Amino acid sequence: MSTTIVVAATPTSNGDLHIGHMAGPYLAGDVYARYLRATGASVIYTTCTDDSQSYVVTTARRSGTTPRELCAGSTEAIARSLSAMGISTTGLPPIDHVYRRAVLEFVTALYDAGRFRQRTVRLPVATRSGTYLFDGLVSGTCPVCLAGSSGGVCEACGHPNNYDELLDPHSTMDPDDPVAYRDTEILVLPMEEYRDRLTAYYTAQAGRWRPHAMQLIGELLAKPLPDVPVTIPAAWGIPAPFPETPGQMLYPWIEAMPAVMYSTWWSVGDTTLPLDEHWRAEHEADVVYFHGYDNVYHWGLMDLVFLLAHGDRYVTPSANVCNEFYDLAGEKFSTSRDHLIWTADLLAEVPRDLVRFHLAHTAPELSRTGFTREGLRDNGYRRLSTPWNGLSEAISETARGLSGAVPVTPDGRRRAAAMVQRFRGCYELPGYSMNRAAETVLTHLNRLRDLAARSAIAAGDLMLEARTLLAGAAPILIDAAGAAAAAGADLSLTAETPASVPVFRLPRLPEEAGHEAADHRDPSVPDLLPLPLSAGAGVRRRSVRDER
Incomplete structure (x- = not known):
C-alpha cells in the first residue's frame, strides 16, 4: 500500500x-x-x-x-x-x-x-x-x-x-x-x-x-x-x-x-x-x-x-x-x-471541537470568508451543541434497558451507507470541502434528532446512524470522536453496514456557559467541559507578525 x-x-x-x-x-x-x-x-x-x-x-x-x-x-x-x-x-x-x-x-x-x-x-x-x-x-x-x-x-x-x-x-x-x-x-x-x-x-x-x-x-x-x-x-x-x-x-x-x-x-x-x-x-x-x-x-x-x-x-x-x-x-x-x-x-x-467545527464550516475554500464571535457562538452552541446534546439524550433514553448488539433494519443500513457516501464525497479529492462536511454533520444531526424525538426510528437504526454521524464528523470533532473510540465505538468510514450494532452512546458536546442541562442527562455519557465565549477575550496585544 x-x-x-x-x-x-x-x-x-x-x-x-x-x-x-x-x-x-x-x-x-x-x-x-x-x-x-x-x-x-x-x-x-x-x-x-x-x-x-x-x-x-x-x-x-x-x-x-x-x-x-x-x-x-x-x-x-x-x-x-x-x-x-x-x-x-x-x-x-x-x-x-x-x-x-x-x-x-x-x-x-x-x-x-x-x-x-x-x-x-x-x-x-x-x-x-x-x-x-x-x-x-x-x-x-x-x-x-x-x-x-x-x-x-x-x-x-x-x-x-x-x-x-x-x-x-x-x-x-x-x-x-x-x-x-x-x-x-x-x-x-x-x-x-x-x-x-x-x-x-x-x-x-x-x-x-x-x-x-x-x-x-x-x-x-x-x-x-x-x-x-x-x-x-x-x-x-x-x-x-x-x-x-x-x-x-x-x-x-x-x-x-x-x-x-x-x-x-x-x-x-x-x-x-x-x-x-x-x-x-x-x-x-x-x-x-x-x-x-x-x-x-x-x-x-x-x-x-x-x-x-x-x-x-x-x-x-x-x-x-x-x-x-x-x-x-x-x-x-x-x-x-x-x-x-x-x-x-x-x-x-472555547472548547476545541467547537472551534474546529466553526473554522471548518467557515473556512475560505472558494472565496474570502470571515470569523466573528457571534458566528462562532451561533455555529458552535446553537447549531451544533444544543441539537447534538439533544440527540445524545435521546440515544441514552433509547439505550435504557438495552445491552449487547441490537438489530438494524434494511432501511437503516441503506441510510447509514448513504451517509458514508455523502461524507466521503466531502473528504475525497478533488472535491474536498470541510465546509460541506460540516454542513453534512448538521443535516444528519437535525434529521436524527427529529426522528428520535418522534420515536420514528428503530433503536438499532438510531444507534448505527448516530455512530455513522460521529464517524463522518470525527475528522473535525476529534474530542467527541476520541471519547467514543475510547468507549469502544468503531468509527471507521467504510461502506460496510452491519446487520446489528452494539449499543452506542453519543458523547455530549460542551454547552454555552449558563445553559441549563436537562435533568435526565445520562451520567455514563462522556461530557466535554463547557467554557465561556466572552466578547472581548482572545485578542493579545503583545506580538507583531509580518503577514504574507
Missing part, C-alpha cells in the same frame, strides 16, 4: 499562528489526514518551520530581538498552537544541521547536474545600510494588479515580482533609506526551460485544482516564466556553497522542497533511511499540498520546477488544495492594528 504524504505550507517562524492561518492549510490538512486514516490509508502529515525567510529578519528588527531568538520562541509557540488545535502532525522537526544537509544535498545535486544559470540582475538596495532588498525586506506596488505588495510575490493577485519589478520600492525596515539599483551576479533556475513539462502536468491536473488558483496558474503560464533566484545577497539564511556567488545565501523559498522531504523523513522516525527516501518516485507516494492563495506561485510552479529539475527522481504532487483569505469581522487580519485572534487565546476560552 502506497503512502499519502500530506504537506501543510511551512509556517514562517516569526510569530505564533492566528486563526486565519489555522482556518487555512493546517486544519484542512489535518481533517484530510484524519479522514484518510479512518479509511485505513497510510498517511504522513507533516510540515516544518521556514526559518530562513526575510520576514524573520524584519520582525526581529521590530521586536528588538535577534532572528535566531525569534525563530526559537516562534517555533515553540507554533508547536503549542498546532498541538492545542489537535493538528495531527508528529511535531515540528528541528531546523538543525540535518535540515541544512538535506537542503544542501538537494540544491548541490542540481548544481552538479548543470541546472542553474548565472545571471546579472538588477536588485534594489537600501543605500545607507547597503542592504539588498527582496521579499519581506522591500515594499512597494505590484506591477500586475497595482496593489501594495512585498517583494517576491503579490499577496493580492499572486503574481511574482522578483528583482527590479516592484514599483516604488522602499525598505521595510527603514522607509527613509533611499533605494537604488545594483547589478548583481546570482544563480537562477530558469523556469521557462520546463514549460513543456509544466504544461503537460497541468493538463493532467485539469479539474483537480480550485478555480481561482487554477486561473492564476493559467495566467502565469500564458506569459514567459521567470527565472527563480537560487542565491541572493543576504545576511540571514543558509550560505550558498557555489563558487560563482561567494558570500551569498540560498534564496529562502527554494528550501521548501528539501524542507518537506526532511520533515517527512523526521516524522517517520527511521534515521537509517536517506533524507529524501519517502519522496523518491519508486515508492509512488501520493503527495497532497495544502496552502493559501498567496503561495500558488511557490507551491504550484516554483517548487514543482525544482522537483522536475531532478529528472524522474521524485514524485510530483497529485493535488494542491488552496484556500483563500480568512477575514476577521469583515477586515483582513492585521498585526499592526492588533486586529487578530491568536489560536492559543481562542482555544483557552
